[in-house]
Amino acid sequence: MSFIPWDSLTAMFYEQSAKLGDKPLLFNKKDGEWQSLSWKEVTDKVTQLAAALEKMGVEAGDRVVLVSENRPEFMIADFAIMSIGAISVPTYTTNTARDHLHILENSKAKASIVSTKALARTFLKAAHQSDDMQHCILMEDYQIEQRLNVKIYHWDTVVDAEVPNTAKYAEKARSVSRDDVACLIYTSGTGGAPKGVMLHHGAILTNSEGASNVIHELGLENNAFLSFLPLSHAYEHTVGQCWPIGLGAEIWYAESIEKLATNMAEAKPTVMVVVPRLFEMLRTRITRTIQKEGGTKAKLFERALELGMKVQRDKQKLSFFEKLENWFLTRTVRKKINQQFGGRLKALVAGGAPLSPDVGYFFSSLGLPLLQGYGQTEAGPVISVNPPSAPRMHTVGKIFKDVEVKIASDGEILVKGDLVMKGYWRDEDATAKTIVDGWLHTGDIGQLDDEGYLEITDRKKDLIVNDKGDNVSPQRIEGMLALEDEISQAMVYGDRRPHLIGLIMPDVEWMADWAKKHNKPRKYEELQEDADFKKAIGEAINRVNGRLSNIEKVRKFSLATEAFSIENEQMTPTLKLRRHIVCEIYKDTLEGMY
Structure with missing residues (x-):
């Protein structure tokens, strides 16, 4: 089986639905039980909602805002919007x-679809002030006490209406081209006001085709995905x-990130889209649990890890007796760990932030294929991913088929192909600066090796330049620090300074254990x-310093307060704006360390 080169996402959906009919498509939990919707049931709801939007006056090219957590209704709403040629705005x-x-x-959206009461409460405050917003469909009952400038509908009343002619929308889907805009994905605003990235059908289909080509060797049939990263993000x-x-x-x-472990065991996914931070935490928890249990179990675990590293990281061959030992460990230790993830995993595709090679080798050594990829919203968003049969953990893999990548004279990664966005919505200046002669300027620094693997070294605007003019990558150092058991988050600082200093947020679990022990x-x-x-934290930093060059070593550090933890701002530790915010919070502390 291969991925079919459809002309649009909607054509893909309707053709797949006609073929798969009564097979289950979407699963979610209600009242403690998993419930499913078949392809046909989902298609009926998509066409019902599409018809309702048309009655409201939504036309091809109109924007419809979608505010929802991950749930079946998100997918239904997304494809209903696209079914009438409108543009989805998650x-x-x-x-x-x-x-x-x-x-x-900015989008001048005409209609909106909102899930929970809490989300509706916040969104409707904005909708009431908008000159363009006319209609809002609420998935949950919400008592509106004040008259609004927006007409409110309930999901059940518009979706449970009589099923319209599905063939009409399937036929309309054929008129949509790969060049038509499918959705506006707004950036998080870390570089200024959020910009609407215009992703066309072809960009997302190119991503899908590229992903299929990469994991083809693992099998493209009988797959199940467990969705937990925000669907409003281009990656998920x-x-x-x-x-x-x-x-x-x-x-x-x-159900939630807290119930992810339980959901994995129940859903038995074959593919999961993940972020590195999740697996950094899982590695720490798995290691600590095994160490606490001790005994034979700990020894078997360490041996499985040792032999796995020998093959995966060091590329060495096992002796005859090591092969027998490894065979036994695969059917015991690795099997048990895999069962915690559902027992059917083919690939864990990591993206959204840098993955430490140590974390990748840790999980691959235990039989869990953790594949790092790379991309950005403006590219649909995936540009490359590691092949399962030959991953290189220090890289972000090989470039997708039909995608061109070149390295500019200053080291910046440039990308060209159908995956590149149409531009930023109503922002020609920003578009012209980002796409030059068809090449997307990613803002990332990297290099391609002789076999076509791409390695990211840093953000173009995020390098630290010390007082001697040396360029230092904070991303690499912060990632290494955060992998130590004692450290949860780290930020290094030293622009135009003689050496690097660090702000450290200790790991909560380690801290509790340390305090009890001492x-x-x-x-x-x-x-x-x-x-x-402080001495214990310093020892962790010194362990990392032992693996760094002189200009990369962290010479002094300070412990951060809870203000350092600003994960909910959707900023990765190496983004310039996040570094600026943290530096402002700790300005006096940083100055005092020099």
């Missing part, structure tokens, strides 16, 4: 009313929703002043 569920208003004013939207539909796969919606106060505020505690 937004972050963490948006404030001000964020929503910016998107409404493309790889966790559109690609599975093209494969004819099942999509299971996780009979110290449990409160972080008190531990911050404890000399022994």
